[in-house]
Amino acid sequence: TPINPFVYNVSPSRVIFGSGSIKKLAEELQRQNLSNPLLLSTPQQVSQVEDLSKQLNGKIAGIFSEATMHTPSHITEKALSYTSEVKADSVVSIGGGSTIGLGKAISIRTGLPHICIPTTYAGSEMTPILGETENGLKKTRSDPKILPGVVIYDVDLTMTLPTSMSATSGVNAIAHSESIRSLAVSLPIIVRDPANTAARTSAQYGAWLAGLCLGSVGMGLHHKLCHTLGGSFNMPHAETHTIVLPHAIAFNAPYIPEILKALAKALPESNGDAIAGLNILLESLKVERSLKAFGFKEEDIEKAAEIACANKYPNPRAVEKGPIQELIRRIWAGEPAK
């Protein structure tokens, strides 16, 4: 087989993986001579971030617990003022992609080291990518300096992730994945049995590899659609990825036969048909399949298609407004991918 030309940036981050590894945070801070970390979380994960503060014996600059989806600029501004007020020498984000996004936004502007403790499967911790929302538009940029220096994966912190969020966040990982099999096998087990540590560990392992993959490649139609729907229409991130994925793959399908073959192999019960396999997986995860269930308005479909087509990005099939508008309509209605 011919080898296609490629560009590859080696990820220089340090990854600590395993149950109980959160206890290594103090050691990691010490290793980097950091003594005044600012801890970040969402309002929903205040108890987890307070536990972290206790574990560090209160030796922190402070806690900022207002991280929110799609990294809006006004929250970043507020967090930046707090960061300088408390003279933080580092940021520690504990949470999903929203909290990690805020950590990245602070770190890239201040140069402060960033340690991530991910608690979902979104994979942001492994990427040099930051998506930020300002004036209703989500803009994504990539810079090696955005990549967090240390990532601590501790499965124990994921046990409280609700099954619906586990499922959609896991499909978000599948959307950028090299590790589809470990996710596709473990996610249905988590939905049936959320306390299954082995399945959660496997999903977290899959999320790590998926994030690593996303950090090394360009993003195509799928991610662009999700960023449009999330950034400009405030659709929830993981749920939107879950709804869009089979449609985005079906759109590109005629142009990527070899990839579809590999995808079908990775999906249990696919019988050689990747889209069917993905549909079977999503059914077993009991996830929402239509965007209208999240309040997306039919009259916004055309505007979404315009935004999604406005910039050029790498995609195997040409991205044009007409077909994209029809694709978004199917996503909105929850019709099967084709």
Ligand code: NAD
């Ligand atoms: P999230 O971070 O918004 O979390 C969703 C909710 O689940 C929040 O309320 C959070 O506090 C809660 N939660 C998280 N972990 C929990 C746990 N273990 N127990 C209980 N509750 C928990 O969701 P997400 O899907 O991880 O992140 C979405 C955001 O991440 C989006 O803004 C997206 O653009 C970004 N993202 C960025 C990248 C990247 O590479 N830059 C990759 C993936 C996602």
